[in-house]
Amino acid sequence: MNEYRIKGLSCAGCAQRIEDEIKGLQHGQDAKLSYNSGKLTLSSDVSMAEVKRILKSDGAYIANAHDHDHSGEHGDHHGHDHSHAEGNSRMLMLLIGSGVIYAAALLLEGVLDQQALILLFLLATVISGYTTFIRGLKNLFKLVFNIDTLMTIALIGAIAIGEWKEATLVAILFGLNELLEGYGMEKARRSMETLLQVAPKEAIKLEQGQELIVPIASLQVGDLVKIKPGEKIPSDGVVSDGRSSVNEAAITGESLPVEKESGEPVYGGSINNEGMLIVRIEKAYKDSSLAKILHLVQEAQETKTPTELFINKFAKYYTPLIMLIAAIVMVVPPLFFQGEWMGSLYQGLSVLIVGCPCALILSSPIAIVSGITRTARNGILVKGGVFLEQLGKIDTLAFDKTGTLTKGEPHVAQIEVYDEKRFFSIAGAIESTSSHPLAKAIMKEVKRKGVTLPVTDEIKTLSGSGIQARIDGQPYWLGNEKSIGHLSIPDSVQARINQMKEDGLTLVLVADDQYVLGLFGIADEIREESRAVIASLHQLGIKHTVMLTGDHPKTAEKVAAAVGVSDYYGGLLPEDKVNRVKELSTQGTVAMIGDGINDAPALASAQLGIAMGKGTDSAIETADIVLMQDHLGKLPEAVSVAKRVNRIIKFNIIVALGLKVIALLLTIPGWLTLWIAILSDMGATIFVTLVSLTILIDSKSLRKN
Structure with a gap:
């Protein structure tokens, strides 16, 4: 499969239509064109001459090409390309020229004769709107009804009824609308491309x-x-x-x-x-x-969210519906209510322009690309817009314990000393020979005490219990309770052992042949940020936070209380975690976050899987979202960005449809004009574009500045 960077895509609907046409070519059935990333993927067997012809008919073109099979050479893929800037500059110059001619015609009204004025208006219309007009005519002959088709019908109709002035204004404003729409999507893409330029060559x-x-x-x-x-x-x-x-x-x-x-x-x-x-x-x-x-x-740019898929499907039926409404507005008043034909025709043409679904189609993709870019800047990889949308909807978040809420590194949490003189030195002398994680935790504590370590004369591992050593001719034992089975333990010491076990600690005891010298209570160290992260998630509207762990229920209880999760389950095998996640999924939208290979099944079974980036490759491959940090600190911000993206998309849809409904209602008293129609469409498009781009702005950095 080959990949090509496509420029000049005027809208998501155009991209979809181009993709459909290329799929109709021989060997083109696997073609895929993403409006969000501007990338075309197709088989090397497809005729490039035909592909270029299809692109050209829609005003698009191939900016640069690279072969997908050489994807290791990322450095070559993201060189800056100025072709889009040249295209935008050319369009801007045409619009400025058209605008100057239009202004001159308005100023010379009453000075020049009617034919000269019409010639100026026609020239301004052609300069700013000829590309739309050509595309629209082609679509009209193919019976393809899209934005360009609607605008072409509206322009022809306005000229036919002698509304030269308004026809020119419609052409200029629509050209400006397309330019700003292109700038908005390009800004989101450019932000993404800047992110991708971190690869050295x-x-x-x-x-x-x-x-x-x-x-x-x-x-x-x-x-x-x-x-x-x-x-x-x-x-x-x-x-x-x-x-x-x-x-x-x-x-x-x-x-x-x-x-x-x-x-x-x-x-x-x-x-x-x-x-x-x-x-x-x-x-x-x-x-x-x-x-x-x-x-x-x-890859994330190229997946479509359920919302995008719905909007695209809606737009497919929406455009013909608008044409039907326009026809009714044109025909019904003169036929049944003694309305004027010219006035009704004018109102119907205005309805056609109002019906352009630009703002509606743009309400989602710019917000999605901006959201993915924003989270990626923070080291959070969202593998697709669908997962970003899902992240903004979750109400339950399940956590693995070890390596996620905790560091996965044992540390000494409690110490009970009965022989101050020998306890640390004997423990250090024995554990200095071991590479066991518990030994490392004890050695860290011994070094902190700064004691001098004696030399061990003899050392022997006791299977399932610990270590026996001889130091200065005297025997010592270090390990769990089984290792001190030769002693009669005093009630006070046994009570302390029981209490530390109740606290969910792993015990390491040190003893000689007569007495217990002391106890180390060892626990998996809780991450400093865990409690604050859980609190932030609750504030963001995550109703249910659950900890799932294979550890002893007592240990689970202690960690759960320390970090503030709303529920916990201990003693779980990997399949038990999967069952718990499935159970939680029946009550809400669940995300699972973990870092180990044993978390991969649970990550896959959750509606959304989140992996710690420094965890195992299997967890990262299975997950839908990857935190590249070795902690959870950035998770609340990712949830916040996702919720903001969802809010903005909903807001954009309401604005896009709301402005159109208001404009359509103006047809009832006959107040809708062509320029109001185009301004309502353009205003909605510009508005949803600007609102979507605000996602790229970091509010924290703004506050700092």
């Missing part, structure tokens, strides 16, 4: 002591690359040498730089700030985080 590869400048697509796993200060890291890898801070905003949306040194992972597309770094490539570019982000964002 080349890298400095180190090979046998030589520095070679190579395309990033040629980099292989294991290659060493040199990144100078201010340069972009070409692909995911690990720092082999050097130290610097790295700006990962393009990937995670986090503005603060992250310190990197030898052994630290780095993302492709992030920017090296001040030091020199040598990075060992861990993933070929096409498999890197950045390539996945660019691919997901591009």
Whole structure:
């Protein structure tokens, strides 16, 4: 399949019609044209001469081309293209010329004779409206009724009844409407393209002591690359040498730089700030985080939401209905109510112009593209407009615990010491030999105490209970309750053990051959932002927040209370999580968020799956939305943007239809004129475009400024 960037698409309806015509060509059945992204995908077997002919008949053209099979070479796909700017500039110049001629004709009224005035009006009409007129005539002969067809009929009718002045104004205002409509969609697309330009094109590869400048697509796993200060890291890898801070905003949306040194992972597309770094490539570019982000964002533009699909279907029946209403307005008053034919004909032509569904069709796509772009800037990847719309509708959010609400890293939550002199030093001496996560948590606490560690003479692992060691000739035990089975535990110590277990803590006990020296109560550390995130989600209208975990119910209860979720379920297997999600789905619209491979089934079964970006590949592949941060901090903003997009789309639809209804009602007293009709259509189009583009504006940054 080949991909082509298309310019000159005047509306979503035109894009759909072009797609249908291309599908009718030989080998064209799989063709797909997205108005939102301006991208045409089709088989290499399709006749390009025929495709260009179809595009040209609608005033569209191929701006640049690239082959889908070379999708690894993203750097070549997003070079800035000025063709759209040239097209808009040309249209603007034509409109200015037309406007000057129209103004001159108005000023010279009464000076020039009627024929000269008509010639000026006709010239102004042709300059600003000839492209619409040609397209409309072609559609009329094909019996295709769309915006261009309606405008062409209206222009012919206005000229036929001698309304030269208003016919010219209609042509100019419609041309201006198309120009502004194009600017609006182009602004949304340009914002998206700017986002996609984060991919570096080349890298400095180190090979046998030589520095070679190579395309990033040629980099292989294991290659060493040199990144100078201010340069972009070409692909995911690990720092082999050097130290610097790295700006990962393009990937995670986090503005603060992250310190990197030898052994630290780095993302492709992030920017090296001040030091020199040598990075060992861990993933070929096409498999890197950045390539996945660019691919997901591009794909996201091309999916249609249920609202868009409904509007397109509605517009399909709406245009013929408007033509029927216009015919009734033209014919019924003169035939049955002694109305004037010329007046009724004029009113009917005005109805045709009011019927242009520009604003209605535009009410959704600009808002959707703006919303996807805005969330992507924050490191939140929405895989399609349908998922953005769904995110704005959720009322229940289910969370995995480990790695989502918690860090997935054990830490010492409580300590009970009975022998201050030996407890920390013995625990440190034994655990220093282990790489177990619990050992790491204990060692962090021991180091914080700054105690000197003795040398272990002998160490032995006890299956299912812990470790036995000999230090300075004396035996010691470290582990769970089974490891101290040789002791008679005092009631006070047993009571403390029971209390810590009740608190949902994992216990590590240290003892010699006679006494318990102390206890470590270990828990999965709760993320600092979790409670604030849950509170923000509740404020945004998420009625039900649920935690699903495989951990012990007591641990689940403690974490749930700490973070503020409205409900929790513990001791769940992956299939149990799926069943809970399905159960919740019967009560509302459910999103599931998780980071582990065991969360993938639940993510897939939820109406909306959200994955933590630093989680497993399977969770990211399964999810509909990906948070590229290693925390939930940006989730409330994503929900807020999604809700705002949905509100704006509804508002746009109400405005678009409302203005048309008001204009149509003006036909009853006979007040509707051609220029009022075009102004109502143009006003609605400009309004919905500007309102949709406000989604791109970050209100927080505005407040800071």
